[in-house]
Amino acid sequence: MLKGFKEFILRGNVIDLAVAVVIGAAFTAVVNSIVSNLFNPLIGALFRADSLDSAFVWEIPTMDGSVAEVKFGAVLGAILTFVIVAAVVYFVFVLPMNVLKERAEARRQAGEQKAEDPETELTVLAEIRDLLSADRARQPDSQRTE
Template sequence: MSDSASGKKTGVLGGFKAFLMRGNVVDLAVAVVIGAAFTNIVNSVVKGVINPIVGAFGTSDLDRYAACLKGPCTRKATGEVTQGVYIQWGAVLSASLTFLITAAVVYFLMLLPMKRWQERQAARSRTTTEPAAPAETELELLAQIRDTLLEQRRGPGTDSVPAQR
């Protein structure tokens, strides 16, 4: 192996190590692990709470809701399709409810409180680090308006001091 090839390999490995050690990659990995664990909680809520509520109007197993697209449609007692083509809209409904619940929990229990905390931290740091700018007085504002009007009257490209004759 030549020196240039080994240098390139070290450079690629070094670049890969730098990529992995970036903060956002590590944060993303943590988020994926937490998200996977959180999925189990949401699935349990859907199966243990939402499905029974929906089951009060029909069956508690949303996966059993289906429509026969091409018949005749028959199933075994286990739910396996033996004949026909089913559209299993109950599974889509269950997945949609799981998504909505997950999104609501993430927004209301994670993002909203974090946003409020960051706003409080930013407000606190502004008040402690930045001194309040002194408010301009009416006299200073009137002087600025006067100077602007005089400059507009003279036109661009002229000196600020009028020429004497």
């Protein structure tokens, strides 16, 4: 039972997945910092707010007299974070992988075309037989040695 688990863990896919999770966590911290420290202040300045979280706040009075806040700016910040992460993942990982896959597929197809052409021993022997038959048919009867 432990042997199977060890093989599963040591497989390349599981290790690659673990590395991806660690890199993803670090990358998320970078993106959150960019959004919080660069984009939030810029957009907040445009809309006279401290950050996106305090921009586009809709206050709704509740039954008990307090106020509920609907924070559209926070949603905009989350969408902005998502777009940045999606763009980086696409341009850094997906696009290069697609190019590599296309090149590998082109090489594989070129290899298959070459593999279809080789003559087998049977084909070569059949061609020799046909040439000998044609040669015998051209020889006069007096030169034939049967």
